[in-house]
Amino acid sequence: MIYEARGDSVQIARMYMDSLLVESRIVGAVRPDTAFRFLGETFETPIMTAALSHLDLVSMAEGAKQAGACVSIGMGGNEELGAVLSTGAKAMKIIKPYADEREILSRIEYAEANGAAAVGMDVEHAVNVDDAEDSVVVGLQMKQPTLAELEKYIRASKLPFFIKGALSVKDAIRCRDLGAAGVILSHHNGLMRYAVPPVMILPEIRKAVGHDLILIADGGMETGFDAFKALARGADAVTMGKALMAPLRENGAEGVREALRKATGQLQAMMIRTGTKDLKHMDPSVIHETLRF
Numbered sequence: 001m002i003y004e005a006r007g008d009s010v011q012i013a014r015m016y017m018d019s020l021l022v023e024s025r026i027v028g029a030v031r032p033d034t035a036f037r038f039l040g041e042t043f044e045t046p047i048m049t050a051a052l053s054h055l056d057l058v059s060m061a062e063g064a065k066q067a068g069a070c071v072s073i074g075m076g077g078n079e080e081l082g083a084v085l086s087t088g089a090k091a092m093k094i095i096k097p098y099a100d101e102r103e104i105l106s107r108i109e110y111a112e113a114n115g116a117a118a119v120g121m122d123v124e125h126a127v128n129v130d131d132a133e134d135s136v137v138v139g140l141q142m143k144q145p146t147l148a149e150l151e152k153y154i155r156a157s158k159l160p161f162f163i164k165g166a167l168s169v170k171d172a173i174r175c176r177d178l179g180a181a182g183v184i185l186s187h188h189n190g191l192m193r194y195a196v197p198p199v200m201i202l203p204e205i206r207k208a209v210g211h212d213l214i215l216i217a218d219g220g221m222e223t224g225f226d227a228f229k230a231l232a233r234g235a236d237a238v239t240m241g242k243a244l245m246a247p248l249r250e251n252g253a254e255g256v257r258e259a260l261r262k263a264t265g266q267l268q269a270m271m272i273r274t275g276t277k278d279l280k281h282m283d284p285s286v287i288h289e290t291l292r293f
């Protein structure tokens with residue numbers, strides 16, 4: 001396999017996902033139920049929108065709500081978050097690791113006051129890809145938060161707090177010990193080169209943390225078949241980002257709704273063919289790992 005760019009974690013993860021094969025357990029299978037209990041709500045699907053930004057996130061939220069899906073949203077001001085929440089969609093706000101902690105604390109406060117379901121931080125976006133310098137994202141200075149700072153943000157929030165970017169057993173245990181509700185396993189579109197694919201490391205993390213942490217798999221979820229593989233290997237939910245961008249651009253809320261419904265249908269197709277009656281009965285032994293790097 002020749003990568004377009006050496007160490008491109010997006011390509012590596014795609015290759016890994018496609019190498020996972022699924023065995024059939026169709027005999028006697030029953031119609032599957034994808035109801036997903038999360039943050040005090042029941043969603044129709046465990047496929048969420050990824051923390052995106054610089055897009056029409058209000059239409060994204062409307063589409064997700066119509067599809068019975070939870071929304072996560074990325075960088076953006078409080079006004080945008082307010083507009084997303086006014087759609088009635090259940091949303092998790094992912095806050096950037098700003099160098100100025102007032103930016104972080106004020107966003108946590110706004111999210112709480114305006115009905116967000118959860119908050120989080122994409123700690124994987126604090127430093128640059130090719131050096132150890134702090135990132136500047138659309139003109140805003142980032143900083144890698146210390147453990148003490150992360151703990152402060154988690155404690156400052158009355159909402160469940162998710163750490164985006166944890167991608168190892170060690171990080172997941174740290175997040176649990178800091179008091180996070182869950183982690184979003186992500187390399188943020190290859191911000192880390194040669195990153196272990198999230199779905200590859202999932203079973204180890206699940207084994208280490210049991211059900212103390214909610215595990216959300218992010219990155220490269222193009223179909224409900226991808227989602228099934230992540231769920232079977234231990235994720236509670238998955239996020240879909242780039243795969244929703246063309247439907248959003250072309251058909252707005254309706255495009256997002258149909259794309260999420262289609263992916264949920266594919267997830268159901270895989271569930272029935274593996275004899276999986278609901279999300280609580282996902283069984284990792286249906287997945288055959290045919291490639292180890």
Ligand SMILES: Cc1cc2nc3c(=O)[nH]c(=O)nc-3n(C[C@H](O)[C@H](O)[C@H](O)COP(=O)(O)O)c2cc1C
Pocket residue numbers: 050051052053054073074075076094122164186187188189218219220221239240241242243
């Ligand atoms: C246009 C765009 C904007 C993004 N903005 C954010 C953001 O503000 N915060 C964040 O945590 N992740 C952001 N991400 C990363 C996504 O949440 C996700 O980690 C990444 O796209 C991998 O998932 P995917 O392969 O399903 O797109 C962004 C991704 C894209 C494509």
